[in-house]
Amino acid sequence: MTTYIARTPDPRGHIAYDASEDAVWRDLLARQLPNVRRHMARPWLDGLAALNLPETRVPQCAEVSDRLRAATGWQVAPVPALIPFQRFFAMLAERTFPAASFIRRREHFDYIEEPDIFHEIFGHAPLLADPRFAAFSQAIGATGARAARADHAWLIRLYWFTIEFGLTHEAGALKALGSGLASSVAELEWATSGQAELRPFDVVDILRMPYRIDIPQPVYFVIDDLDALFDATRRDLLADIATARSLGLHSPRYAPKAVPA
Numbered sequence: 074m075t076t077y078i079a080r081t082p083d084p085r086g087h088i089a090y091d092a093s094e095d096a097v098w099r100d101l102l103a104r105q106l107p108n109v110r111r112h113m114a115r116p117w118l119d120g121l122a123a124l125n126l127p128e129t130r131v132p133q134c135a136e137v138s139d140r141l142r143a144a145t146g147w148q149v150a151p152v153p154a155l156i157p158f159q160r161f162f163a164m165l166a167e168r169t170f171p172a173a174s175f176i177r178r179r180e181h182f183d184y185i186e187e188p189d190i191f192h193e194i195f196g197h198a199p200l201l202a203d204p205r206f207a208a209f210s211q212a213i214g215a216t217g218a219r220a221a222r223a224d225h226a227w228l229i230r231l232y233w234f235t236i237e238f239g240l241t242h243e244a245g246a247l248k249a250l251g252s253g254l255a256s257s258v259a260e261l262e263w264a265t266s267g268q269a270e271l272r273p274f275d276v277v278d279i280l281r282m283p284y285r286i287d288i289p290q291p292v293y294f295v296i297d298d299l300d301a302l303f304d305a306t307r308r309d310l311l312a313d314i315a316t317a318r319s320l321g322l323h324s325p326r327y328a329p330k331a332v333p334a
Contacts, residue, residue: 075187079153080174086135088151094176095130101182101191102128109255112265114241114248116206116299117255120199131176132194141198145207149198155187158217158225165214168207170197183259186287196256200236205303210236212306220311227280227314234279235302240264240271240295247271250296260289270326271295276305280317283325291326 080088090098109118124140126132138148150164151174164171172193177185185192200206210232217228237253247265254261263269269289272278274296282292296302 075155077173077175077177077187077189080151082134082151082174087133088131088174090131090176097176097179097182098131098191099129101177102126102195105195105256105258108258108261112249112261113255114243114250116203117199117250117252120202120206121195123202124198126195126198131190134172134174134194137194137198141201144202145204147201147207149194149201158229159222162214162217162220162225162228165210166218167214168211170201170210172197184257192253192256196252197236199255200250200252205299206236209303209306216306216310220314224311224314227317228310230280230282230284231276231305231310233284234282234294235274235296238264238290238293239274239302240293241299242295242297247295263289264293269293274298274301276308276310276313277317277320278323280314281320281323283322283327285327288327 080090082088109121113121123144124137126137134149134151138150141147141149145168147168147170149170149172152171153173156171161171170193173188173190175189176191177189201210213228213232213236217225220228236251238251239249241248241250247267249255249261249264251264254264270292272292272294274294279294282294284290284292
């Protein structure tokens, strides 16, 4: 359930964000830029520089798409906050990233459970400007588009622990790759502190790892060889899912989410 309402673009694809919404984008960006410059890995930082996002207003999907098409052939399209896995994978396969069209309110400035446009554009678009990461996302989408629905929850973990919350090392320092980390002040600091459990990149291990979307991750996977990530799309991922299912999920590293009475 969400209290946010998707914004509908006009026929030109433009969304009329008001001054208060532009101010939230401005303040989120100003707060997060020093953190990403300190903790994010070079591929993400290079992508951010290539996009040249506006600093004082919410970007329009059309203008971000123009830059992405020139770099990798991708685009971003506004959608409601959460969409089914089937639609998500289908859009990735078509080199279209689904971007929630609303921006968080001030009371959710530090944390919002559902993705908003700050997470989608500031967090995700930079990696989509890198041809290698863009191709990886498209390949995950293509796999998901031909997978059975029962496989979707397994496959999404590979996306979650790499594109959303992956880590790597650069010059001996732990750096963040993931888009979910780039858009989160608190979790970016936590993920790169070395206090969480760090595991080496392994496809089947990732497919078996449960996660929750509403807490800082207790486990991160470190992708020191980025080629190993990109080569993962040449594997038979559906066979990997079958292997992971036969082995079973790992025990969760987190407490179960409380269910209201």
